[in-house]
Amino acid sequence: MIYLDYQATTPLAPEARDAMLKWLDGPDGIGFGNPHSSHRMGRMAAAAIDLARDQVAALFPPGGQVIFTSGATEAINLAIRGCPGEGAISVSAIEHAAVLDTAHALGNCHELNVAADGQCNARQDIPANTRLVAVMQVNNEIGVIQPTVEFHRKAKEAGALYLIDAVQAYGKMPVANADLIAVSAHKLHGPKGVGALWVRNGVNLTPVQTGGGQEADLRSGTLSPALIAGFGAAAAVAKERMAADADHVAALWHQARDMFDGWELNGSAEARYLGNLNLRKDGLDVARLMSDCRDVMFSAGSACASGSGRASHVLRAIGLSDAQAKSSIRLGFGRYTTIEQLEEAAKILTNAATQQG
Structure with a gap:
């Protein structure tokens, strides 16, 4: 299979x-301690989280704190639902559903x-x-880099x-300046969750869930040393390899x-993260293409919206018709993709598309 x-x-x-394995030790190990316990095993787990927090923070702008969550969706909900005040929420029309759906659920949303x-x-x-104001840094479907500097100024x-x-930007390019930034480990070679x-x-911010307040009284729940250690290690590698990864991705693009x-x-071909290639071929039956090319793992849109049967809200927002949106595919590649894999996948996909007529 080609991913x-x-x-x-x-x-x-x-x-x-x-980095994760030592914190998954069973009863004969020492890595399963609760990081919020005061005994030695707890302090060891807490130290691992402190190290990972520093590693994750190194990819953010200075002057802020990292609050660990279960993923970007929870981080976004904390940012939006915890934002003080009674005014409107302004979001771009191409935001991820975690932003759009949350903003609309609260009402008084301006697109x-x-x-x-x-x-x-x-x-x-x-x-x-x-x-x-919520405007993402890199769009998850079409890879276009957004004018974050301008919208940060407008927000102020x-x-x-x-x-x-910053889910699609974090670890791949410098993260833009903001008041609140949401990221997810599994988009930069870390673990899910x-x-x-x-x-x-x-x-x-106002907490949106009650409990022990383990994360700076903003987020409650026992932290996972294994997941967080994996996140930290992935962030450290991304920081070290950022330039090399960018060069590799550009060559593949x-x-x-x-x-x-x-x-x-x-x-846009210019204002774009080059690990994203979103293409369309008029008249293409994407469902048939995916069925005919089962050894190539690609997307017909965002994974979170797959199977809905609806045309992509991102592609419709940039002016494409439903037919054009439904004849589009997204190819994503990165650090571990080889040119040989890309060539083989392109041959399989283009041949199958040609056979559709």
Whole structure:
């Protein structure tokens, strides 16, 4: 099988796996202690979490704290639901469902429109009564990098906090400046089930769940030393390899563009994370393509929305018709993808698409 779905999840880095194993020891080991216990085993587990917190924080801007969560969805809910005030929430029309659905559920949600190249239109105004602005850094479906600097400025001018969903950017490029930043470990070769919300110093959120308040009185629940250690190790490797990974991904991108001659690119070719290739071929039956190419792991859109039968809200937001959106595929590649795998996958996909007529 050839894996080309890096936006959905990434392979676990060997360094992350190794970091996790000692904290999964059974009754004869010492790695299963509760990190919130005061005895020696608890203190050892807590020390591992402290190390991982520093490793994760090293990829964020200075001047904030890392709050560990079960993933980006929980981090986003904490940021949005915990944001103080009564004003509107302004979100881009291409946000992940974790942002869009949460903002709409709270009511008084204002959607920011998006240009045909996939960038949120920075010329539009933020409503005067806005308390939170959410514009992601890299879109998960089309890979387009958003004008975060402009929207951070607009948020400050409106007296609002600024939230960035940096899930697809974290560990791949410098994270943009914001008040609140949500990330997930399994998108940078860490384990599933753990993420973080970075909170700028001086920003006060309201907890959205009650309990022990283990994470700075903002998030309750026993932390997993194994998951967090894996997250920290993955972050440390990403920091060390960021430039090399970017060069590798860029080389794959340029090769892949040539391999899919005649296919249309969705979103900007310039303002883009190059590990994402979202393409369309008019008249393509994507369901049939996925059935015919079962040894190639690719996506017809976001993994979170797959199977819904609806056209992608991201592709519709940039002006594509339902038919065009439903004839699009997303290929995601990264650190462990080889050019040979990409060439073989391209051959399989293009041949199958040609046979459709």
